[in-house]
Amino acid sequence: MRDPIKYVFIWPAFLVVLIVALFPLFYSLIVSFQHMRLVPPVPTRFIGFDNYAKLLSQERFWSVIGTTTLIVVCSVTVQYVVGFAVALALHGKVVAERLFRVTFLLPMLMAPIAVAMVARMLFHSTVGPINDFFSLVGLPNLPFLTKASWALGAIISVEVWQWTPFVILMMLAGLQTLPGEVYEAADLENATPWQQFWGITFPMLLPISVAVIFIRVIESFKILDIVFVLTGGGPGISTETLTLFAYQEGFKKFNLGYTSALSFLFLLVIIIFGVVYLAVLRPTLEKRS
Amino acid sequence: MSRHQSSRTVTFALCGIWFLITIFPFYWTFITSFKPPTAVNGGATYLPFIDFEPTMKAYVDAWSGSRGDFFTPFLNSTLIGISATVLAVLLGSMAAYALVRFEFRVRLLAGAAFAAMGIGGFLLFQYFGLSRAQAMGVSFLLALPSSVLLNRLRLPGPVLGNNDVVFWFVSQRMFPPIVTAFALYLRYAEIGKDGFRALDTYRGMTLCYTSFSLPIVVWLMRDFFQALPVEIEEAALVDDVPRLRIFFEIVLPMARPGLIATSLITLGFVWNEFLFALLLTTSDWQTLPIILSGQNSYRGDEWWAISVAAMVSITPMLVLALFLARLMRSGLSLGAIK
Numbered sequence: 056m057r058d059p060i061k062y063v064f065i066w067p068a069f070l071v072v073l074i075v076a077l078f079p080l081f082y083s084l085i086v087s088f089q090h091m092r093l094v095p096p097v098p099t100r101f102i103g104f105d106n107y108a109k110l111l112s113q114e115r116f117w118s119v120i121g122t123t124t125l126i127v128v129c130s131v132t133v134q135y136v137v138g139f140a141v142a143l144a145l146h147g148k149v150v151a152e153r154l155f156r157v158t159f160l161l162p163m164l165m166a167p168i169a170v171a172m173v174a175r176m177l178f179h180s181t182v183g184p185i186n187d188f189f190s191l192v193g194l195p196n197l198p199f200l201t202k203a204s205w206a207l208g209a210i211i212s213v214e215v216w217q218w219t220p221f222v223i224l225m226m227l228a229g230l231q232t233l234p235g236e237v238y239e240a241a242d243l244e245n246a247t248p249w250q251q252f253w254g255i256t257f258p259m260l261l262p263i264s265v266a267v268i269f270i271r272v273i274e275s276f277k278i279l280d281i282v283f284v285l286t287g288g289g290p291g292i293s294t295e296t297l298t299l300f301a302y303q304e305g306f307k308k309f310n311l312g313y314t315s316a317l318s319f320l321f322l323l324v325i326i327i328f329g330v331v332y333l334a335v336l337r338p339t340l341e342k343r344s
Numbered sequence: 345m346s347r348h349q350s351s352r353t354v355t356f357a358l359c360g361i362w363f364l365i366t367i368f369p370f371y372w373t374f375i376t377s378f379k380p381p382t383a384v385n386g387g388a389t390y391l392p393f394i395d396f397e398p399t400m401k402a403y404v405d406a407w408s409g410s411r412g413d414f415f416t417p418f419l420n421s422t423l424i425g426i427s428a429t430v431l432a433v434l435l436g437s438m439a440a441y442a443l444v445r446f447e448f449r450v451r452l453l454a455g456a457a458f459a460a461m462g463i464g465g466f467l468l469f470q471y472f473g474l475s476r477a478q479a480m481g482v483s484f485l486l487a488l489p490s491s492v493l494l495n496r497l498r499l500p501g502p503v504l505g506n507n508d509v510v511f512w513f514v515s516q517r518m519f520p521p522i523v524t525a526f527a528l529y530l531r532y533a534e535i536g537k538d539g540f541r542a543l544d545t546y547r548g549m550t551l552c553y554t555s556f557s558l559p560i561v562v563w564l565m566r567d568f569f570q571a572l573p574v575e576i577e578e579a580a581l582v583d584d585v586p587r588l589r590i591f592f593e594i595v596l597p598m599a600r601p602g603l604i605a606t607s608l609i610t611l612g613f614v615w616n617e618f619l620f621a622l623l624l625t626t627s628d629w630q631t632l633p634i635i636l637s638g639q640n641s642y643r644g645d646e647w648w649a650i651s652v653a654a655m656v657s658i659t660p661m662l663v664l665a666l667f668l669a670r671l672m673r674s675g676l677s678l679g680a681i682k
């Protein structure tokens with residue numbers, strides 16, 4: 056039991072994470088209570104909760120939270136619905152299944168920056184194929200990246216394109232664990248596919264659905280790359296997300312205390328979301344199992 | 345029978361539509377990289393040889409470096425990617441193995457003491473006139489051993505087990521990366537002032553990516569190790585083979601499919617990462633995504649050149665995806681996902 060070799064195994068990884076990921080957090084927690092600017096350099100001083108108070112009273116902060124939440128809710132909903140549907144279709148033994156499986160994996164592995172670059176090209180107002188398609192069916196050219204509502208739509212659709220594969224992958228893995236006998240019994244009772252889905256498949260996949268949506272929401276809240284390239288947060292600040300806002304404050308204005316406070320508020324938002332989400336869903340999950 | 349037939353048509357149509365949506369951006373990037381400028385600026389063109397005459401000019405330009413250096417960032421991405429992957433998979437597998445085969449007990453109070461001593465020591469030493477980086481280093485060196493010692497005492501409060509340690513590793517990935525990215529930037533800048541350059545260096549980037557890949561590696565490798573039979577190791581232990589040899593000569597070879605899959609996933613993560621590279625590099629060690637994100641601003645709408653840049657970033661990942669798909673066909677997927 057008291058086998059000292061186990062420390063040789065775990066300490067290297069533990070130390071790296073402590074030094075690179077955790078200890079800097081302590082430091083930036085301290086900085087978030089200070090007034091600290093690099094450009095112009097002013098003496099650092101302790102100001103308590105001022106950075107946090109200033110942020111919370113700022114309208115831009117709330118608008119950024121709203122935009123990020125909107126992107127997250129819309130894109131994750133579509134990802135889940137489309138991903139689940141495609142996973143069901145794939146599970147039902149289609150022709151050319153192998154080709155579909157490999158292809159559906161691809162978007163997830165691409166650099167979001169590259170995806171956003173390509174999206175910029177596709178959504179281009181005059182030479183892009185999407186507007187070309189719209190004019191073919193008689194619609195006017197749409198200002199995808201320069202008008203707030205269309206730009207949000209473009210960002211959401213790029214998110215959906217890139218991350219639906221993750222939902223497909225996970226739901227497919229879940230579908231493969233379902234016992235076949237239940238469906239045979241349902242077939243005997245002449246249950247329609249629709250009834251079988253709501254009566255068997257959906258409830259049995261509820262735990263994995265909860266996990267998939269949780270992971271996707273946490274990941275989507277971090278969205279930066281796509282917005283950075285596609286709209287840069289514009290027009291105005293209408294598509295600015297939390298991470299982009301923090302980046303702008305920190306690296307354009309070098310207002311480090313303020314940025315640290317912002318990133319800790321961000322962390323708080325994620326934690327609150329996680330706790331509420333799990334608290335709301337726990338009763339449903341426990342009832343099933 | 346007809347109901348069966350129609351439901352097959354519906355599923356095939358659904359897969360087909362999603363297939364077209366998935367594949368079109370790839371197709372578009374691929375053909376655009378071969379388009380001459382006139383075929384781009386005159387409106388959308390779709391078919392090579394019919395709509396436009398394909399040309400290799402954009403690739404030649406990129407290769408010769410006449411439109412900005414592509415080779416260095418490509419090399420940077422490759423070097424950093426491979427070293428961070430090797431380090432993360434090695435250290436992460438060791439940790440994952442320990443978490444599967446041994447029992448760890450961490451007292452919550454000792455962890456809290458570490459945080460308190462780290463923050464308090466930092467403020468205190470800075471008050472005594474040490475630089476920020478020095479104060480950080482000294483407080484870390486004091487906080488760590490003393491909290492390890494504290495962990496040996498019979499402290500009150502909850503005791504965390506192996507699952508909590510795993511959760512601690514994984515939770516590092518759940519944090520918004522901007523929080524750690526800024527903290528790391530500040531820290532790198534501080535130790536730079538004291539003579540150890542970490543910003544925009546190979547070691548700085550490799551260390552950062554190693555650390556941020558570790559959670560995934562620990563999480564994935566733990567599943568693979570759990571699936572291994574323990575008897576072979578026990579037999580070796582009876583023969584007094586040292587644990588480290590058992591690990592490197594028996595366990596790692598047995599977990600090879602898992603190691604390959606984990607390495608590929610880690611490599612993909614490092615290759616595509618943008619935020620850390622954006623904050624921590626300025627010129628020498630910029631990676632591909634950074635170069636890619638700058639294309640639009642200093643070149644305007646030269647889509648053929650941008651497509652070539654995108655192809656350079658995408659192609660290695662396409663190859664990687666094919667590898668992963670082959671691995672998963674041999675029954676790996678469930679182990680990795682569960």
